[in-house]
Amino acid sequence: MPLISVLMCAYNAESYISDAISSVLEQSYRHLELIIVDDGSTDKTLTIAKNIKDERIRLIPCHHDYISSLNKGLRACKGFYIARIDADDMMLPHRLQTQVDVMIQNPDIAACFSWATTFGLAEEAIGNHMSGIIEHAYFWLLTGNYLIHPTAMIRKDFLLHNRIRYKRYPYAEDYKLWADITRVGGQIFMIPEPLLKYRMSQTQVSYVHHAGQSDTRLTIQQEILEELLSRLRHPTRVQLLRIYHGLLKLNQATLMQGDEIIILMYKLLRRTKFFVN
Numbered sequence: 001m002p003l004i005s006v007l008m009c010a011y012n013a014e015s016y017i018s019d020a021i022s023s024v025l026e027q028s029y030r031h032l033e034l035i036i037v038d039d040g041s042t043d044k045t046l047t048i049a050k051n052i053k054d055e056r057i058r059l060i061p062c063h064h065d066y067i068s069s070l071n072k073g074l075r076a077c078k079g080f081y082i083a084r085i086d087a088d089d090m091m092l093p094h095r096l097q098t099q100v101d102v103m104i105q106n107p108d109i110a111a112c113f114s115w116a117t118t119f120g121l122a123e124e125a126i127g128n129h130m131s132g133i134i135e136h137a138y139f140w141l142l143t144g145n146y147l148i149h150p151t152a153m154i155r156k157d158f159l160l161h162n163r164i165r166y167k168r169y170p171y172a173e174d175y176k177l178w179a180d181i182t183r184v185g186g187q188i189f190m191i192p193e194p195l196l197k198y199r200m201s202q203t204q205v206s207y208v209h210h211a212g213q214s215d216t217r218l219t220i221q222q223e224i225l226e227e228l229l230s231r232l233r234h235p236t237r238v239q240l241l242r243i244y245h246g247l248l249k250l251n252q253a254t255l256m257q258g259d260e261i262i263i264l265m266y267k268l269l270r271r272t273k274f275f276v277n
Contacts, residue, residue: 040064
């Protein structure tokens with residue numbers, strides 16, 4: 001049984017962290033370690049975590065710097081696979097077993113994800129428009145980030161071999177991670193089953209930092225687009241580059257939004273019927 005490192009980064013999560021920890025420790029897959037990185041919490045988060053006695057838990061106190069804390073957690077993980085969870089979410093009991101089975105059966109997959117169900121402000125299923133291996137994943141990510149961060153299980157040796165870690169892309173560091181994984185050819189897989197309960201609240205990043213997240217998302221999309229254009233080997237490549245640079249000039253003149261450029265270029269690239277993973 002391969003060891004799974006479950007990585008949880010917690011900041012002021014005193015109201016939820018007990019449930020999140022319990023959902024990990026009660027997994028049907030028992031060969032795991034839980035790395036809890038306290039991201040400089042000012043409430044009782046760290047105290048609550050310390051009071052839960054289980055030899056599989058390792059606590060790492062940090063100063064408040066979310067990206068740095070995530071990377072410290074990555075470095076601390078000893079497992080063959082790294083499974084993510086946030087301190088306000090809950091795993092379903094068979095999540096890790098289901099994911100590790102997929103990873104073992106598909107050794108070329110770099111990361112797998114699952115559907116989820118939300119609770120809190122809203123109750124709905126999310127992620128359920130995808131299933132199996134995501135074809136042309138790097139190109140597909142140009143349209144946005146539809147992968148649910150706390151459902152991820154990642155092959156650790158893939159990250160190490162490609163020197164991939166979380167980067168300073170505020171409020172969209174997960175989107176950048178998926179882009180980096182797929183840019184170097186990493187395959188991703190979507191398990192067509194909800195394996196996580198994802199909390200919706202007014203304190204989560206997508207609510208509090210919506211504008212900043214949108215700006216970073218657009219930056220990542222532009223990076224993906226420019227990388228795809230640099231790789232493109234198609235008779236229309238020169239024309240597509242001219243169109244793109246023309247659109248950028250329109251954007252500078254405030255006649256076109258960045259999102260509109262991404263949508264148009266995505267449609268044009270699809271018509272070339274040439275995709276690069």
